[in-house]
Amino acid sequence: MSETTSERDGREVYDPHAVQARWLPVWDRLDLNRAGIRDGAEKKYVLDMFPYPSGDLHMGHAEAFGIGDVVARYWMRRGYDVLHPMGWDSFGLPAENAAIKRGEHPATWTYANIDVQADSFRRYGISFDWSTRLHTSDPGYYRWTQWLFLRFMERGLAYRKKSAVNWCPNDQTVLANEQVVGGKCERCGAEVTKRELTQWYFRITEYADRLLDDMKDLEGSWPERVLLMQKNWIGRSTGAHVDFAVGDRKVTVFTTRPDTLYGATFFVVAADAPLAEELCAPEQRAAFEKYRDEVRKLSDIDRQATDRPKTGVSLGVVAINPLNGEELPVFAADYVLADYGTGAIMAVPAHDQRDLDFARAFDLPVRVVVETGGEDPAVTGVATAGDGVLVNSGPLDGLRKTEAIERTVEILQERGTGEGAINYRLRDWLLSRQRFWGAPIPVVHCPVDGEVAVPDDQLPVRLPSDMKGADLQPKGQSPLASNDAWVNTACPKCGGPAKRDTDTMDTFVDSSWYFLRYCSPSYDKGPFDEDAVRQWMPVAQYVGGVEHAILHLLYSRFFTKVLHDMGMVDFTEPFSALLNQGQVINQGKAMSKSLGNGVDLGSQLASYGVDAIRISIVFAGPPEDDIDWADVSPSGSVKWLARVARVAADVGALPAADARDDAVDRAVARAVDDVTRLTESHRLNVSIARLMELTNALRKGIDGGAPASASLRDGVTALATMLSCYAPYTAEEIWSRLGHDVEGGDSVHASRWPTADPALLVEDTVTCVVQVSGKVRDRLEVSPSIGEDSLRELALGSDAVVRALNGAAVRTVIVRAPKLVNVVPV
């Protein structure tokens, strides 16, 4: 009796755990997933978004990496030299919080979790090239993160400025715009407030146009919704800058509707913008400050809620409309945001809903300047934003919207009071964090020389190893600030006493270039070996969750473009194709502790085995769709894999012979042809269905009369190789049952993808459907090569058709040889 089966009632039973125990050590020894060892083979880089080391793997990892593994293994089987690397995004807040709780250094928790995950990935049978393993928290990695920061600084792409920033009161750190979701901290869910702070930024806005325009290269190979989300995030809008005079000051606003300038009846400044304070008349100061303090308590989400009544306060000054010299009262209000555009707007209540709401609340005039055919906004309370003909607008009267916009810009330019302009929703990337567990910003602040970059040969600026537990407690500034020994240093320029920058970088900086490091993970002359990168990059297939649609993917694209401009890489987009897998949910909802609907991966694997879980995930539906675990039946997968094992065992036991069976050969060829196409196009659920069909066909071949062993052996061989991408253990098991010496290196994971004989894909006869008026009336068995004319004759001669026509004359006959004829009576 084989060690992988047990006898029960005289029948073999498939034991997934025994199969795993048998092959895992053999694979460890054979080390089959190394990249760069197939001479002359075309290269393909398959990348999974690297994980954060939070505890052990969960269902989400099982899905994402399971899908990525199918893709990687498929290309390996197809003979490509595949790079399928692995590492950890190991800086970040949870490690720090755990360290505070446990009185440890964050590295302790981090690296312990990484080891647990690494072993789980290994047992989960993912085809990683483990020699690529990297951790962004290793000094050997963050040295180069710091190095890249300094290059950005040299190019003016990293800079420091003071402004109102997003502040998470819970995590005690600033956040990038991208990390504020619906007014809340993306990580902890706390309501984000604003703080005035001096922080480091990456000048991503300088790349806004290229990030937008280069998306055309990604169309078709990235999910459309991701491209759309990035497009919306960058938010390019064209319009004009218009200069208003307020007292002796010039205040510029951005508007997408310069054509409505004559409709401006008041002027609004964001209450929390420094500009509001500067413009405020002395007699209004008390009222303004009271209002501003109220506004500062509000979150952005409250401020932008559309159903909220509009509030504001007069600043006691007027702004002069540059076009008609009209005096517009200036208000401070909270519905204008300080960091969008210039923080000030011209308000055109007739044609902008928010302005109209404000005008009605404050009893301000509403002047229609575009006749859209809609009802009077002053009466209906509904602003008319559409196209129309300009009225009440002096020289613009009679023009349509587009012409009026052009003309207004011309007039403004002639007078020197404005110009055409493009505005972006995208803000510069705020990268400083007041936290410990991240790459220190490699800058020294010197009383003499100011901001001084740490010289390359002094990198990395290492994190101190002696800080733990309470030392890391958030205090509103980086924990590093309290470590005098670390902070105090010599200025690299003058040698005098100086202090290190105590902030660390956003962990998204670490993950914006890791895919490059994978090409040469231990390279020590730069962040990556440019030759290695030239060989592997760009990534042929990237696999990961849609939650990174904006953050990580936009940042990585930005980094790649900067590196391209630095001459370090010869491409401008890092990821040629992107696959967003769905989420694993349970009972219609995301798994969560509070709902108590979590599904533990470990216990699923213990109950059903690795392969059954992998199959269940892939078979549940299209990879992009969410999987509701309540709809999944892992025991069904076990049943199928056991059936596969039995089929293979039965075929392996057949006496060697040359007998062939045409039906089996055709079924195998069809399966190979379909599964190849389906796997390649990521239709993985349908691939599994075809493999199940093939299993059924092989079963039939075994049970029906005299089994044709040659055909069946070929079928099981093809099945094993195709299955190796999906269920690596079971595939190896049946491969071995066919007599392959796996221990000696003849593993299914070194086998080549089967090819289908085209002759076997052509059927002898096909069923031709004959319709009358679109209704099926007859079926004809015809040759696949039948001509249109003879098929028409055949169909018209059919008794069933004659009966259906019932003497009616024929108007047309649609012939789609060889599968369909549609007879249309008059």
Next chain:
RNA sequence: GGGGCCGUAGCCCAAUGGCAGAGGCGCACGGUUUAGGUCCGUGACAGUGUGAGUUCGACUCUCACCGGCCCCA
């Protein structure tokens, strides 16, 4: 409010504009069996959310509505 995606048997899902069903779960039945379990096999169940339109022909394309999800406000 704007933009996008999705509604197919009891359930999950298939179907280059051409026979609504590939595969699985569940169910029923038959065979195997000491067994209602395993295994082998057979079968039933929907006319594609609703209503129009285009077409010889619509699950597929267009429009509206209903329901669900996502992004931006």
